[in-house]
Structures are given as C-alpha cells and as structure tokens.
Amino acid sequence: MTFDILVMQIFSGFSLFSVLVLMALGLTIVFGLMGVINMAHGELMAMGSYMTYVTSVVFQRYFPDHMGWYFIIGIGVAFVVTFAFGFLLERCFIRFMYKRPLDTLLATWGLSLVLQQLFRQVFGPKEVTVPTVQWLQGAWKISEGLELPLNRIFIIGLTLVIAAAVFLFLYRSRWGLRIRAVTQNRAMAGAAGINTARVDAVTFALGCGLAGIAGSSFTMLASTGPVSGQQYLVDTFIVVVFGGVESLLGTFLSAFAIGQTQISLEYLTTGSMAKAITLLVVIVLLFLRPNGLFAAKVRR
Amino acid sequence: MHNEKRRLIKHALLLGAFSLLPFSLVSQAQADSVKVGIVHSLTGTMAMSEASVVDAEKLAIEQINASGGVLGKTIEPIVEDGASDWPTFAEKARKLLENDHVAATFGAYTSASRKAVLPVFERNKGLLYYPTFYEGLEKSPAIIYTGAEASQQTLAAVTWLMANKGKSVYLVGSDYIWPRTTNKLARASVTKQGGSIVGEDYLPLGNIEFSSVINKIKAAKPDIVLSTIVGGSNVAFYKQLKAAGIDSSNQTLMALAVTEEEVTGIGAENLTGFLTCMSYFQSLKNPINEKFVAAFKARYGDKRVVGDPMAAAYTAVYLWKKAVEKAGTFDVPAVIAASSELVLDAPEGEIKVHKDNHHLWKRARIGTINAQGQVDVIYESAPIEPNPFPKL
Structure with missing residues (x-):
C-alpha cells in the first residue's frame, strides 16, 4: 500500500464515520429520551432525500441560474419538512404508544412500509436523479494519485457542524435543559413544571429533522428511491446499539470505530467479508458489554 | 352498544372496499378470451426494475388485442405481484396455473425468483417466458428464456x-x-x-x-x-x-x-x-424498434426509456403469439414444440429460438x-x- 492510498483510506474511514454519525444522531436522541425505537428512521432519511430532489426540480424549473444554491436550500427544506412530519407523527401516533416498546417497534415498522409505498405512489417505483451541484463535483487533487472527493469533505464538514449544533442545543439551551431533565427523570421533571409532552414532541421532531438532513446529504453518495431508507437502517441501529443507546458520546465513538474498522477490512478483504467481520466484532463486544460502549449509569 | 354497532358498520365498509380491489384488477372473463399470467414485483426493492417490464408486456398484449388477438381470442392478462419476495413468486405462480389456468406466463426477473417458480411451472406443465439476461447454467422444459445467457x-x-x-x-x-x-x-x-x-x-x-x-x-x-x-x-x-x-x-x-x-x-x-x-439498446435503428419505442412513449409518457429486459419481455409476448399460431392451439406442449427454431423480427433485430435449449439466438x-x-x-x-x- 502506497502512502497516497493510506491517506485516502484513512480519509474514507473518516467519511464513513461522518455518514454513520449523521444517520445515528437522530435515532440516539429519540431513543435516549423516549425509549422509542423508530423503525421508520430510514424512511425519514428517504423523505429528506426526496425533499432535496423536489427542491432540485423546483430550482431547475424556476431558478436555473441559481442551481448552485439549491443543495443548501434543499438541506434546509429537508430538515423543516421532516421536522414538521416528526412533530405531527409524535402528536398523532407515537404518543399513544409510550411504555409499550414492542408495539412501537411494530407500529413504526408498519409506518415505514406505509411511507415506502407512499414514496412509490408519489415519485414512482424507480430511483429519481438528484443532481450533485457543480461545486461539489469531482475531487480535491492534492497530488498525482492523491485525491479527496469534495462531496465527502462537505459531508464531514456538515457532520461536524450538525454535531456541534446538537451539542449546543442539548447542553447550552433551555430546551436542551428540559430534554436532559426529562431524559434523566421524567416524573421529577414533570413535577418541576416541565411540560414533558411538549418536550417529547420537540425531541422526536428534532430526531426526525436530523434524519432528514442525513437523507438530504446522502443524495450525493447513494440512490434516492422508495426503499433507499432500508439501506441505512441496519447500519444506523448497529451504531446506536454498539455505542450504548442513550449516549451521544458513545454514538460518536462507535461510529468512529465501526467506520475505520469496516473501511480497513474492506481494503484487506472484500466488501461482504468486511461487513461480516465488523458485525461479528460488534456482537462479541456486545456480549462482553451488553449495554454498549457507553451505557448511561442511571438508577432504575 | 351504539359504539359497537358503529364499529361493525365501519368494518363492514372497509371489508367491502377491500373486496372490490381484486375485481378492478381482473376484468370479467369472456368466452372468446385467453388468459395469460404476468408475475413481477410491483412492490418492494425489485419494483424499480420490474414495474416497467410489466408495462412492456401489457403494451404488447394491448397491441395484439387491437390487431385481432391470438387465434381469434383476446388476451386477458392477469397481473400478480411477486412483491420482491421469492416464496410469494412461487405462490402467485401456483395461483395462476391452478386457479386461473393461464395459457402462458410472462414473469420473474431475478434469478432467485426464477429458481423459486421453476418447480411450480415444471410440476403443473406450465409455460414461463423469462425476460432477463442471466448467468445461464439452466435449462427447463417449462421456461423459454428471451434474455441473453452468459x-x-x-x-x-x-x-x-x-x-x-x-x-x-x-x-x-x-x-x-x-x-x-x-x-x-x-x-x-x-x-x-x-x-x-x-x-x-x-x-x-x-x-x-x-x-x-x-x-x-x-x-x-x-x-x-x-x-x-x-x-x-x-x-x-x-x-x-x-x-x-x-x-x-x-x-x-x-x-x-x-x-x-x-x-x-x-x-x-x-x-x-x-x-x-x-x-x-433503445437507440437501435430498425423499423420494428422505432415503432416499439414510439408506441411505448405514446402509451406511458415521453420521458420513459426502454431497456434490454423490457424489450425481451415485449418480444416474449409476440414470440408466444407466433408459437400459438404455428401450433394452432393454446395447448402448452404443442406451443413449446412449435417454438423450436421459430424466427421473429423483434426490436433487437431478427431472433430465433434454439432448436432444443429454449434460449434465443441473439446478438451481443x-x-x-x-x-x-x-x-x-x-x-x-x-x-x-x-x-x-x-x-x-
């Protein structure tokens, strides 16, 4: 392996890390707060991808001169729409199923099927083409043989920005304070005057919004079709479970570990083998630490 | 009590609505029609490839019906959804053969779905036209392969x-x-x-x-x-x-x-x-292909494109028609026998069924x-x- 390839491999590891973080962030927050396992998380990402697609179509038709901006706007649209959808979903559907984790599992899985068919009806069974904006096409050529794809650099940057924003929101804002209070002790927080129902709705919506952003940025890497969400779901769950389901830091570290491991193994073996070995390692580690890398230490 | 009744009515209405569904898909059987089956994935992962293959098959059937049908009978397609799930494919194939007694079936797309329906067709002495290019290493008496093999x-x-x-x-x-x-x-x-x-x-x-x-x-x-x-x-x-x-x-x-x-x-x-x-390829220059592409776009929209499996599926329907006419009957063994060395002008140019291995002479x-x-x-x-x- 030459130096160039080594650098590109490490970069790929970072890129996969950022992709995994984007996928898992929303799910971690929702699961940590409400104990809801949202099987429709993948479809919410697909919804974000489709919103980006819709934005691109609108720009192509009405503002063809400003195509370069569509992607930034698209990410915003994806966030707003999935956030709003998540809010409605929590109010009309999820909140009736708290404290029934198995039922939520089934219900959200059913929801994912409904959403898939909805995408199929609205956008057709085939994948749609989401154009990559001009300034994110191609690679940053550092030297002959050492090239870093611009879209991956963008996704790494986006992940850092989103992660920082989520951190500030959770640890430096009043809403964050409420969310953390409810996460730690729902009854006590309620007694102290926090409207836990609203905190639930906002958190769930936030989780969905983050899924939307993830889906939006993945249009540059992968396909946008009715079943695209399924491609992400398994990886997302592995990251969340491996990291310790309630810990943001755990999610980061597990995404990093899985990302680098998988990328290195893919280089040394084949893609299928790498995935199998990664899963095996995760299973063994979960066997040793059943609550994941960073289990929250709370009294139950 | 009142509530109970209302729920009952609601359920009855729902049930009624659902029971209407199959009828909208299957038109009433007519004495002068012949049933053929179409089994592809209309839902699930494979829908994105298979839905358009169904479009091509339906187009061929409509064209044949418009020009007088086969042996004087209109073709009545019965469309079943394999749902990207291989056991479902086998189940739907069995339904088509045992309940609907279809004369031929156009369907399956992935090798896995073909392997799942193969025993069903062999056991029931059915006839399947398979449209996808595939890896070869197979020859079934019940299947005619209109796609390329390896x-x-x-x-x-x-x-x-x-x-x-x-x-x-x-x-x-x-x-x-x-x-x-x-x-x-x-x-x-x-x-x-x-x-x-x-x-x-x-x-x-x-x-x-x-x-x-x-x-x-x-x-x-x-x-x-x-x-x-x-x-x-x-x-x-x-x-x-x-x-x-x-x-x-x-x-x-x-x-x-x-x-x-x-x-x-x-x-x-x-x-x-x-x-x-x-x-x-859609860009092939020959009168039959140009007619096919134009008809497809007129029927399904100008933005649609045509790919290899769709053309092979379209060809399959015409191949079946020609074999039936040569045999003079819808009887499956006779149709299979008549298919041998059958020549057809297809969108991809002239094709010929091989004399005994059920595949087509094709150009790469x-x-x-x-x-x-x-x-x-x-x-x-x-x-x-x-x-x-x-x-x-």
Whole structure:
C-alpha cells in the first residue's frame, strides 16, 4: 500500500464515520429520551432525500441560474419538512404508544412500509436523479494519485457542524435543559413544571429533522428511491446499539470505530467479508458489554 | 352498544372496499378470451426494475388485442405481484396455473425468483417466458428464456474487451448468484485469453459505501473494470467513482447490469463514456424498434426509456403469439414444440429460438453511454448460438 492510498483510506474511514454519525444522531436522541425505537428512521432519511430532489426540480424549473444554491436550500427544506412530519407523527401516533416498546417497534415498522409505498405512489417505483451541484463535483487533487472527493469533505464538514449544533442545543439551551431533565427523570421533571409532552414532541421532531438532513446529504453518495431508507437502517441501529443507546458520546465513538474498522477490512478483504467481520466484532463486544460502549449509569 | 354497532358498520365498509380491489384488477372473463399470467414485483426493492417490464408486456398484449388477438381470442392478462419476495413468486405462480389456468406466463426477473417458480411451472406443465439476461447454467422444459445467457453477454463482452481494451481486469459485483457466477465465467475466459484478474470484490446488496473498493481500484490500476453491481448500489458506486475522480477519460469500465432504465436513476453525467453490453439498446435503428419505442412513449409518457429486459419481455409476448399460431392451439406442449427454431423480427433485430435449449439466438452489442442517457453502439456481434452450459 502506497502512502497516497493510506491517506485516502484513512480519509474514507473518516467519511464513513461522518455518514454513520449523521444517520445515528437522530435515532440516539429519540431513543435516549423516549425509549422509542423508530423503525421508520430510514424512511425519514428517504423523505429528506426526496425533499432535496423536489427542491432540485423546483430550482431547475424556476431558478436555473441559481442551481448552485439549491443543495443548501434543499438541506434546509429537508430538515423543516421532516421536522414538521416528526412533530405531527409524535402528536398523532407515537404518543399513544409510550411504555409499550414492542408495539412501537411494530407500529413504526408498519409506518415505514406505509411511507415506502407512499414514496412509490408519489415519485414512482424507480430511483429519481438528484443532481450533485457543480461545486461539489469531482475531487480535491492534492497530488498525482492523491485525491479527496469534495462531496465527502462537505459531508464531514456538515457532520461536524450538525454535531456541534446538537451539542449546543442539548447542553447550552433551555430546551436542551428540559430534554436532559426529562431524559434523566421524567416524573421529577414533570413535577418541576416541565411540560414533558411538549418536550417529547420537540425531541422526536428534532430526531426526525436530523434524519432528514442525513437523507438530504446522502443524495450525493447513494440512490434516492422508495426503499433507499432500508439501506441505512441496519447500519444506523448497529451504531446506536454498539455505542450504548442513550449516549451521544458513545454514538460518536462507535461510529468512529465501526467506520475505520469496516473501511480497513474492506481494503484487506472484500466488501461482504468486511461487513461480516465488523458485525461479528460488534456482537462479541456486545456480549462482553451488553449495554454498549457507553451505557448511561442511571438508577432504575 | 351504539359504539359497537358503529364499529361493525365501519368494518363492514372497509371489508367491502377491500373486496372490490381484486375485481378492478381482473376484468370479467369472456368466452372468446385467453388468459395469460404476468408475475413481477410491483412492490418492494425489485419494483424499480420490474414495474416497467410489466408495462412492456401489457403494451404488447394491448397491441395484439387491437390487431385481432391470438387465434381469434383476446388476451386477458392477469397481473400478480411477486412483491420482491421469492416464496410469494412461487405462490402467485401456483395461483395462476391452478386457479386461473393461464395459457402462458410472462414473469420473474431475478434469478432467485426464477429458481423459486421453476418447480411450480415444471410440476403443473406450465409455460414461463423469462425476460432477463442471466448467468445461464439452466435449462427447463417449462421456461423459454428471451434474455441473453452468459455466453451471449459476459463472454462476448470479455472477448471484445481483451481484444480492444487491455488485459488486466478488476471484477466488482454485488454479492449474490448472478454476479458470482458471471465473474466465475469471466475469470475463466479472461485467463484463457491471456489476461489477468487483478482484483475481485463483492459487496452486500444495497451497499452504499464504495470508497475502499474505489481505492483498491486506484491501487490496482487495471486496464478494465468489469462491474456486476446491481440495484440501488449502482447509484452509489457510480456517484462515488465520479467524485473520486474516476471517469471514462482515465478508466475503461464495463457495466453488465446497467440499461437505459438504470441510467436515469444513476444520472447520465456519472456514466458518460462507460461501456455496457446488452442485446438491445433503445437507440437501435430498425423499423420494428422505432415503432416499439414510439408506441411505448405514446402509451406511458415521453420521458420513459426502454431497456434490454423490457424489450425481451415485449418480444416474449409476440414470440408466444407466433408459437400459438404455428401450433394452432393454446395447448402448452404443442406451443413449446412449435417454438423450436421459430424466427421473429423483434426490436433487437431478427431472433430465433434454439432448436432444443429454449434460449434465443441473439446478438451481443457493446455501446458507450452518452450524456443523454442513451447508448451509442460501437460493436455488434453476429447472432450467437445460445449455450447455457459453456465449456471453459
């Protein structure tokens, strides 16, 4: 392996890390707060991808001169729409199923099927083409043989920005304070005057919004079709479970570990083998630490 | 009590609404009609490839009906959804054969779905027309294969590549039966022609992370990349290749599972200049193809494109019609016997059913994908005799 390839491999590891973080962030927050396992998380990402697609179509038709901006706007649209959808979903559907984790599992899985068919009806069974904006096409050529794809650099940057924003929101804002209070002790927080129902709705919506952003940025890497969400779901769950389901830091570290491991193994073996070995390692580690890398230490 | 009643009424209404569904799909049987089955995935992962194959089959049936039907009978298609699930395919096939007593069935797309329905058709003495290019190594008395088998696609492509593009090949594919078998044949053929395989990589179906594979390709610097990646992964693969700075200007790549249909999902800008090998391309210039494409666009919209399996499925319906007319009956054994050495002018040009192996004599065509998402043909073979069990 030459130096160039080594650098590109490490970069790929970072890129996969950022992709995994984007996928898992929303799910971690929702699961940590409400104990809801949202099987429709993948479809919410697909919804974000489709919103980006819709934005691109609108720009192509009405503002063809400003195509370069569509992607930034698209990410915003994806966030707003999935956030709003998540809010409605929590109010009309999820909140009736708290404290029934198995039922939520089934219900959200059913929801994912409904959403898939909805995408199929609205956008057709085939994948749609989401154009990559001009300034994110191609690679940053550092030297002959050492090239870093611009879209991956963008996704790494986006992940850092989103992660920082989520951190500030959770640890430096009043809403964050409420969310953390409810996460730690729902009854006590309620007694102290926090409207836990609203905190639930906002958190769930936030989780969905983050899924939307993830889906939006993945249009540059992968396909946008009715079943695209399924491609992400398994990886997302592995990251969340491996990291310790309630810990943001755990999610980061597990995404990093899985990302680098998988990328290195893919280089040394084949893609299928790498995935199998990664899963095996995760299973063994979960066997040793059943609550994941960073289990929250709370009294139950 | 009141509530109970209301719920009952609601349920009854729902039930009523559901029971109406099948009737909207199946029109009333007529005495002067003949039933044929169509079984493809209309939901699930494979719907994105199979839904348009159904469109092509329905178009052929409508055209035949408009021009007087077969043996004076109108064709009545019964469409079943295999739902991208192989046991469901088998179940629907059984329903078509045992309940509907269809004269022939057009269906299955993936090799897995074909393997699932094969015993059903053999046991019930049914007849299935299978439209997809596939890995070969199969010959069933109940199936007529209208797609290319490996020697008409993979081996033809490899031979051309060895002669024109270089000797070192990197194989990359999705991890299931078609790519694995195809690559096994490709490897044997490459080695035999003095070439070498410098890498072979498989990724799980639905995989979206290709950066390591791309780095491996960069490290191996092969003359040729031969891709058997399918489905949604395709989109990810070509987008990431382009982003990593690999395009047709610095790498020869041949895709064996990219038709015009896939190009619309991947985006032509990510594929421009790459090669593909099929029996049929929408851009073929012959009167029958031009008529077919125009009819398809008129029926389903101007933006729709036609790919190889769709043309093969369309051909299958006409092939069945011709065999029935030659046999003078809808009786399956007679139709199969009449199919032998049957010649038909199809959108891909003249095809001929092999005298005993149920595959078609087909041409292999190689083309480059252009910026409009169409394919410019650069090589066309003579008709190749189908040989589903090639000796290598």
